[in-house]
Amino acid sequence: MDVMNPYRERLLPPLSVFIACALLVPATLLVFLPINSTVGVVMAVVFYAAAIVLLVLTSPVLTIDDEGFTAGRARLYAHEIGEAEGFTGADATRERGPRLDARAWTLFRGWVRPVVKISLTDLDDPAPYWLVSTRRPDEVVRRLEALRRRTPGR
Known part of the structure; x- marks a missing residue:
C-alpha cells in the first residue's frame, strides 16, 4: 500500500432506497396541498432533498491508510x-x-x-x-x- 493510494469506501444505500424516498413527495403533498399548493410543492421538494442529504451524510466511510x-x-x-x-x-x-x-x-x-x-x-x-x-x-x-x-x- 502506498501513501498516495489510500482505500476509501462510503457505504451508501442502493439506488432503490433513494427511489423509495420519493414516496415522501406524494405523502407531503397530501398533507400540505389542502392548506396551500405552493407550500405543498415546496415542502415536498424540501423533505425529499433532506432525506437524500441525510442518507448520504449518515453513510459511514471506511478508510485504510x-x-x-x-x-x-x-x-x-x-x-x-x-x-x-x-x-x-x-x-x-x-x-x-x-x-x-x-x-x-x-x-x-x-x-x-x-x-x-x-x-x-x-x-x-x-x-x-x-x-x-x-x-x-x-x-x-x-x-x-x-x-x-x-x-x-x-
Whole structure:
C-alpha cells in the first residue's frame, strides 16, 4: 500500500432506497396541498432533498491508510490490527447472526451484505474483533494484510 493510494469506501444505500424516498413527495403533498399548493410543492421538494442529504451524510466511510483502519468514527491503528477475513453470502449472514460475539464492535448496513472480520491485537480491548460491512471484502482484507506486514514490531 502506498501513501498516495489510500482505500476509501462510503457505504451508501442502493439506488432503490433513494427511489423509495420519493414516496415522501406524494405523502407531503397530501398533507400540505389542502392548506396551500405552493407550500405543498415546496415542502415536498424540501423533505425529499433532506432525506437524500441525510442518507448520504449518515453513510459511514471506511478508510485504510498508512496509520490504520477507520470505520465511521472509530479507528484502529496499524499495530492494533490482527488477522482479517472477508465473508460473503451465507457466511456473511452467519457472521452477522449466529456466530456474532456480543462483545464485537460492529458497523453494519443492511444494504451491504458482505463483511470483514478484523481480529484485534490489543488484549485490553473488550472487543475481540471488529465486524464491518463492505462491498469489497477481498480488497479490504488485502489492504489490511499489506498494512500489517508493513507495521514495525510484527
